[in-house]
Amino acid sequence: MTTRPLPPITPDSRPFWDGCAHGELRVQRCRACAGLQLPPRARCRACGADTFDWATLPPRGVVYSFTIVHRAPTPAFRDDVPYVLALVEVAPGARLMLNVVDCEASAMGIGAPVDIGFEPREADGATAFLPVARLSPATDPPDARPAAR
Amino acid sequence: MSAHAAITGAHVTAVGARPGTTALGLHYEAASGAVADAGLTLDDVDGVLCAYSLAEPHPMLASAFCEHAGLRPAFSAGIHAGGASAATMVVQAAALVRSGQCRHVLVVTGDNRATGMSRDRAIAALAEFGHPEFERPFGLAIYAAYALVARRYMHEYGVRSEDLAALAVVHRRHAGRHPKAHMREPITVDDVLASRVIASPLHLLDCCLVSDGAAAVLVSAAEAAVDCAKHPISVLGAGQGHTHEHIVAAPSLTEFGCRDSAARAFARAGVGPGDVDVAAIYDSFTITLLVELESMGFFAKGEAGPAAAAGALDLGGRLPCNTHGGLLSFGHSGAAGGMFHVVEAVAQLRGEAEARQVPGAEVAFVHGDGGILSAHCSMVLARR
Ligand SMILES: [Zn+2]
Numbered sequence: 001m002t003t004r005p006l007p008p009i010t011p012d013s014r015p016f017w018d019g020c021a022h023g024e025l026r027v028q029r030c031r032a033c034a035g036l037q038l039p040p041r042a043r044c045r046a047c048g049a050d051t052f053d054w055a056t057l058p059p060r061g062v063v064y065s066f067t068i069v070h071r072a073p074t075p076a077f078r079d080d081v082p083y084v085l086a087l088v089e090v091a092p093g094a095r096l097m098l099n100v101v102d103c104e105a106s107a108m109g110i111g112a113p114v115d116i117g118f119e120p121r122e123a124d125g126a127t128a129f130l131p132v133a134r135l136s137p138a139t140d141p142p143d144a145r146p147a148a149r
Numbered sequence: 150m151s152a153h154a155a156i157t158g159a160h161v162t163a164v165g166a167r168p169g170t171t172a173l174g175l176h177y178e179a180a181s182g183a184v185a186d187a188g189l190t191l192d193d194v195d196g197v198l199c200a201y202s203l204a205e206p207h208p209m210l211a212s213a214f215c216e217h218a219g220l221r222p223a224f225s226a227g228i229h230a231g232g233a234s235a236a237t238m239v240v241q242a243a244a245l246v247r248s249g250q251c252r253h254v255l256v257v258t259g260d261n262r263a264t265g266m267s268r269d270r271a272i273a274a275l276a277e278f279g280h281p282e283f284e285r286p287f288g289l290a291i292y293a294a295y296a297l298v299a300r301r302y303m304h305e306y307g308v309r310s311e312d313l314a315a316l317a318v319v320h321r322r323h324a325g326r327h328p329k330a331h332m333r334e335p336i337t338v339d340d341v342l343a344s345r346v347i348a349s350p351l352h353l354l355d356c357c358l359v360s361d362g363a364a365a366v367l368v369s370a371a372e373a374a375v376d377c378a379k380h381p382i383s384v385l386g387a388g389q390g391h392t393h394e395h396i397v398a399a400p401s402l403t404e405f406g407c408r409d410s411a412a413r414a415f416a417r418a419g420v421g422p423g424d425v426d427v428a429a430i431y432d433s434f435t436i437t438l439l440v441e442l443e444s445m446g447f448f449a450k451g452e453a454g455p456a457a458a459a460g461a462l463d464l465g466g467r468l469p470c471n472t473h474g475g476l477l478s479f480g481h482s483g484a485a486g487g488m489f490h491v492v493e494a495v496a497q498l499r500g501e502a503e504a505r506q507v508p509g510a511e512v513a514f515v516h517g518d519g520g521i522l523s524a525h526c527s528m529v530l531a532r533r
Pocket residue numbers: 030031032033034035044045046047048049
């Protein structure tokens with residue numbers, strides 16, 4: 001049984017994955033306009049500047065879109081189907097692709113808030129911490145959400 | 150005489166399961182057919198463009214093909230733009246002949262994805278399109294990426310699964326009229342909705358086929374086209390649009406580069422969507438075509454599904470589309486999938502489409518999409 005792949009971490013992305021290992025959601029931030037983006041890249045998608053630092057965001061987001069995958073892309077995912085794959089917006093325009101776990105398929109919806117955690121995955125003797133999403137408890141039922149939130 | 154580059158030869162091989170074939174052999178079969186269709190021989194070819202093969206990956210496919218076919222052209226190169234490769238290569242071939250670098254450019258694509266690689270390998274190859282760090286560790290496949298687009302698009306514009314299914318049904322109806330089509334048995338909306346879910350909201354019958362096959366066209370300089378056997382088909386105008394590669398980095402899940410690519414192609418051709426007699430638009434999934442139709446000036450948002458259900462994409466409809474059956478039903482053989490669309494447009498403009506013929510078709514619109522609606526290339530072709 002092959003194992004699910006680890007991210008091949010690069011110098012460009014290491015701050016993000018180091019954040020995951022420390023339980024933090026770090027996002028590339030443009031020094032010129034403070035725009036946020038993921039995955040990290042050479043230029044800011046908003047203003048075109050090319051110098052960045054990394055912002056630590058609250059580990060939360062909102063489901064921008066989702067699918068329930070029934071056919072595994074590779075044998076490594078065969079034991080996981082069906083699984084939820086979601087694009088989660090963590091800041092305006094900055095998205096992560098995440099698995100939403102521990103949820104009923106019928107509870108998934110666009111706009112649903114999620115909490116992001118970080119969990120270890122081992123493959124070929126190496127370990128990486130990957131972000132994983134769970135529907136925020138406050139969403140169900142919506143009127144039970146604390147007013148201050 | 151028009152100064153436009155012209156498509157002078159076109160050929161599509163048999164598609165489907167073709168055990169015993171190789172990717173290079175399929176290329177050769179299509180290439181031979183295209184030059185013969187033009188009334189020429191391979192020795193008349195002085196330019197060659199190829200794309201890629203998933204079943205037989207070559208680092209320099211165009212050179213490998215030329216070696217295989219015994220060609221020593223004045224120009225040869227490969228182009229990698231996923232499903233936009235075929236249209237992009239035709240546009241580049243047109244530029245090569247218009248600039249005087251070549252007289253006859255052979256544009257050839259093919260793959261033996263159905264029998265040349267295992268089902269697992271074929272699907273895994275499609276997973277390679279995902280971002281290695283930010284998509285693939287989470288189990289993305291290309292169909293799941295399109296499913297993410299479908300869910301968001303349906304959410305924003307009220308599109309229903311029945312609307313997507315209506316597109317699949319039309320394609321199978323078209324394919325039933327093409328003797329070479331891979332899948333010709335009629336299907337209904339209920340069949341699509343009852344087929345198993347691959348990645349919600351997409352069902353199996355919302356997805357393209359996996360076929361062996363190949364297709365090629367010959368693109369000739371205007372002054373060289375007059376010597377060819379068939380009526381030349383002009384490349385009137387073309388354009389591209391690009392917004393991202395990976396869906397995690399797409400600026401939008403509802404607006405893509407197809408809007409700009411079509412607008413550029415129409416502007417350069419001096420015609421508009423209303424002038425198009427027949428369309429051949431990339432349909433890797435039903436959602437692919439629906440997004441494109443509603444972005445390129447043919448239908449308003451949310452309108453394409455109901456229009457398709459009412460016959461708008463059929464022969465005799467407002468926009469006869471993918472009259473060969475498209476990737477959904479004619480076949481999909483890697484980069485050749487997009488070339489099937491080009492060959493069908495040429496057949497329509499020549500009046501050679503037999504039972505599928507759109508009477509008097511003079512202007513065709515061809516569109517290719519590579520990646521996850523990432524790379525787009527549009528062309529206006531005309532019989533003039
Ligand atoms: Zn910026």
